Amino acid sequence: MSTATPPPEQAPAEETPFDPHDFPQKLRDAQRRAAELYAELHSLQARLPWSREPHEGWPEVTDRGRERAGRAASPGWDPADAAAFDKLWEELLEATAYVHTHGWWKTCRDHGVEGADLVAARQALKSAKGAVPLARDDVGTAA
Template identity: 60%
Template sequence: MSTPAPAPAPEDSSAPFDPHAFPSDLVAAQREAAELYAALHAYQETLPWSREPHPGWPEETERGRQRSGRPASPGWSDEQAARFDKFLEDLRKATELVQAHKWWERCAREGIKGADMVAARQALKRAEGAVPAPAQGAPLAQDDVRAAA
């Protein structure tokens, strides 16, 4: 199991500011968001393609271009829809914690802007402790999270 990144030095520290020295609560929030994202998409793979019942459509070729068809969908049950909506709501809340975290305000006060701020936000997604670990215990890579979904 990986250890979250150490808390950043106090603002009055004489050490230079490191926008990649993420606080542990931000790393934990990013990890939760990644886990929820993977769980939501894994669950979505088990559902019919349409939330509402739909008759589908046949495969067609029009002017030499193939248009794939879709089989009929029974739609989702009330339980399936409620579970999906719960996953989605939990993911929104976790994402909000990451996006609105006070760390990003601190970064802005320290002069981190534009591409450097984007780089810091992207680095969080790969930070130690922010990437979910599979059952075997080794951290997942970002592509693994997508594949699990």
């Protein structure tokens, strides 16, 4: 029987503090998808007439120095454009709901991240690496 002495006890490794900005990859991917959908929807809206339904518009009004901008008549949206808009809108709602209800935010609260700190973490996700479709550094690389 061996009577070797046990190895000396080692001090426990320091626990890494919780970082609410260390977002899981799936959450980053979901935020990126939401940002891409938002950009796609914004691009579609930019080329569509201002009114979804046909509208006669209204004239510009200047009354005692106050001005109210007018609007030209709108032919309304083409049915294909309306369907594309509705599809993008629904996908955007689903993507943002996934981001807003992701389990990471509960994990943050479980680690004491609340109030302004939780809001700051949610805001940081919007510019986190991998969560943004195109970053400033990407523009220089692409050029």
